[in-house]
Amino acid sequence: MAIVASGISLAFDIELRVIMDDVQSVRQHLLDKLKSLEEKKTILRAPELRDLYNKVKDQPEDKRAEFGQAINNLKKELEDLVGQSSDSNSVLSDIDVTAPMDINSPIPQLIPTENGTTHPITQETEKIAEIFYRMGFEVSESREIDDDYHMFTSLNFPENHPARDDYDTFITEEGLIAPAHTSTMQNRIISARKHLLEEGENIAVLAMDRVFRNEDLDARHEHTFTQHEGILVGKDITVGNLVATLKLFFTTYYEEDIEVKITPFYFPFTEPSFEFSLSCPFCSDGEDCRVCSGERWIEMLGCGMIHPNVLRMAGVDPIKYSGFAWGGGVERLVMIKHNIEDIRHFNSGKLKFLRQFK
């Protein structure tokens, strides 16, 4: 049907252009056409106008100047009309913004509810937060613009320490930083809650928010992503506590029993530091698994016992208290869960993507 319909309109156009041999009829036609155009400026490129110019040479010699002038006037008129509509509001009438509806219109309908969605990342952060609330963790947001002290110094990264090389940070003209990890909140989180320790409570907080790395984009690398970072400080907090806490979280998250292991790693803000892996919840032995590619283990996050210098800088005595922290990516969890092939979809704003996450 579509082909036939456009065929008809094309034929109709040609017919019109044949008939319109004088400037006046073209003018009327173009003015009508202008009303229905979404992109008003395209009228200046209308084929009808071009055809008129082409006809100049067919005019008797003594009429050519007059004919040309008439087309120029028409062009000028159209330019004025289009220019007018793009610079201010005179084309649009005022409306009564205090009314809930327009004149002669009903109160507008909302879009049907079945089209509505929340973002897959926020769905996941809410789910993760939910589990940690039950485990006794508060949830904190992070900052998107911060200073060197919180991003590095308070986390035991001395100036010019080579560990800084592992973080490609965005820096503003003022020397401020778009944090590359949610640990930028660690000093604030701990120091604001150190009274809890005196009261015999643990400090247990999950900082979860956006972080930034100055990297080139591809299907697996984003410069903007979401981190969940756990912090727990208390009396006699051990490496075993860290592993048990993370294991409990992932068991709850995947709703299945999983094995976990830690391997040594290096971060300046934890001592010792680990990489935390879990047995792949998506494969059983012998299968060629899309998630772990047959490794049977997935590296999930970095973690460790909070470095005594970090505790000290937050006003906590590292002899009396100890703690652990971890930081992991949310996008990774979501991509694995839904088998999403390209990390760039998350910030693409494509409805074709977003509306799949009911």
Added chain:
Amino acid sequence: MKVSLNIAQELSNVDLKSLPTEDLVKLATERLGGIEGFDDLSKHYEGIVVAKVVSCEKHPNADKLSLCKIDDGGKTGDVDRDEAGHVQVVCGAPNVREGILVAWIPPKSVVPSSYGEKELFVLEARDLRGEISNGMIASPRELGINSDHDGILEITDDVAPGASFVSLYKLDDVIIDIENKMFTHRPDCFGQLGVARELAGIQGLKFESPDWYKNNIPFNKGSSEVIKGLDVTIDSPEICPRYMAIAFDNVTIEPSPVWLQSDLNRLGVRPINNVVDITNYIMLTTAQPLHAFDFDKVAKDGRAEIIVRKPKSGEKLTLLDGKVIEPHSESTLICNQDGPIALGGVMGGGNSEIDENTKRIVLECATFDMYNIRKTSMTHGLFTDAVTRFNKGQPAEQLPPVLQKTIQMIEEVVGAQPIGDIVDCYPTKNSPQKVDVSVDFINRRLGSKLSSKDIGIMLTNVEFEVKSQDDYLSVIVPFWRTDIEIAEDIVEEVGRLYGFNNLPIELPVRTIKPVSPTARLALKSKIRQILSRAGANEVLNYSFVHGNLLNKVGQKPEDSYALRNALSPDLQFYRQTLTPSILDLVHKNVKSGFDEFALFEINKSHNKIHDDGSSDLPGELNMISLVYTDKKSTKSAYYNARRYLDFLAERLGYTLVYSPIEKDPGYPVTAPFDFKRSALVTVKEVDVFLGIVGEFKQNVASSMKLPSATAGFEIGLDHLLEAQKRGSLSKYKPLSKYPSSEQDLTLKVPVNSDFTDIEVVLRDFLDSSKYEFKLQPLSIFSKEGSDHKNISFRIELTSQTHTLTTDEVSGIIDELAETADKKLNAQRV
């Protein structure tokens, strides 16, 4: 960081390779650090044998080829041989000749250099210009020894034909690749020796460093009259704690022996010449970088005076790679009497480089401040193997043994002799680091139950000195562990050597204190649910935008915090508000077939105009923005956007007041909005300002290709929180026992009068009545061209005391109409 198990084994007193390679790698992953992979090289050399060229003639049909008979000692089966048992091979190398020993790759064997390429190159017996060639005689490149492909490898070692090639140059090796990141704090592990020690320790084996490393081998100083002297002065000891040097005479620069080239190649370093190869070899073994200068280029009148200092202003240096830099003011320069000859710890200078004519050298063995080295490396973009090691902090105590080992190697391999004595400039001596820690502390951090004895054994296995008294351990740290300073460092060592995965796991104990989401997180979650229920789609946009986007919506780029190092211009500026990013999504979604949709985002924005003033840092504005569009509609979308905002407010328990805007407010948040078709929004109940709702300016709409029916709102999340804080939301009214009655009222008013004026009059009247009421707008009607409009309301009345009669209701509505007439001159229709 590549580790050769063969080289590690050579440096070790215990058997590192008793475990199968897979198990050793697994253990190293769990107790040493992330391993990227390993490569068993012995497989690459299967079948390759040492052979003697017994005859070599010109190929009858090809000028550049030779027809050779080789003797492989009869070791290779399934190959054609002549009566003498020799094998025919065609060879194209210019250096092939009778009598030499070569590496022969027989048919069905693989050319080693083809490992790691797409396809393995498997040889066969084939016809080359009418003569059969059985396999090939290989070049060093084909054998994976160096990049030389100008001729075949000549084996000069004392070995019989038929010997297996693989064992000749330690090629039956396993190369393990460990992530550099693992060793950011481990200066020792950037050498084979350091990793060998750890491989022993994680297997519970007691490691002892080679004699030459732990106990300085005495050095026999040379006596020579050739030079007048070598002097070292350190001007700035804070950037160069120790500098040792020695000069050599009778240097001949030539290629290294094959074994040395092979060792370097396996560790991923390209062989260059004997002197450079030795300094590299020592660096790869001990992690201590060395540098060799051409003595005659450094010396003036036979005397080399080396000065370590910071640059003078304007001083320039041409580096080995030809790059000219003006070193930053804090950098470390190695200078002679005239000026800089090297950028200390980073790269040598072009003016002192050794070359094929070099006869005498100065060997530098020094240590530099790690932070200073990193700063220089980052400032000038210089990343060398020396930087990788120096920026981890190499110990000063390491220099004497390393230098003496190097001298020994130069004597043996290059045949050069030291001139005079070693010069050692070491202004401030370090004393050994000692860490006191209790067994209880270690167990409390690890959650373990290790004894003092267990801990002692694990630490002494990797050459810590441990003295224990009751529960207390006094740990003397070996000089190469510059990373160990505090008790927690010992905890890590013990946990790692014991195996972190052997530790008992147990959940932390906590009180029953409940936790709740913060008000802001709870509100965000609620808003997401409300707006998605209203058919809108949540989006997340980048926090940074291109300057073009700011310009398109009329925001001034100078009001944004700008990034100075973004890789892409798309990420030039922090976005000032959320709406522009969402507007940017409208056209592309319309183009992909969506006619009507509403996108919303809850996120932070930053600009220099609005600041929450909560700290020294820029304010973070938590905003909610929604954009509605309908490609097919010709109506004013303002009312759609407002409908969304009303829906949201109502679900949150508020009523909103919409105020017309007199002139463009000129804030970042209002910039895209056409103020004549927008309203400022306030929460009625608690009088808190929220933000703006409206349509967009025509130039915004056209530059962003928005459909004409597009409108949106942007309000402050923190403003909504403020409203929540101020007011109670409960609006419950007790149910009446009596039925409600409704009646409609239509009022005729001038077409340009504000709806809200009428509504307020009606509401005030009803508020002061004794009835409960609902006032619901029904329609606004106006004939085209008319100067009046009719506004209809439905009014529902309920009494708590009696059933309302029709007359009573009519009476009230009449009164209401009269009031409207009196106050607004609105006529009842």
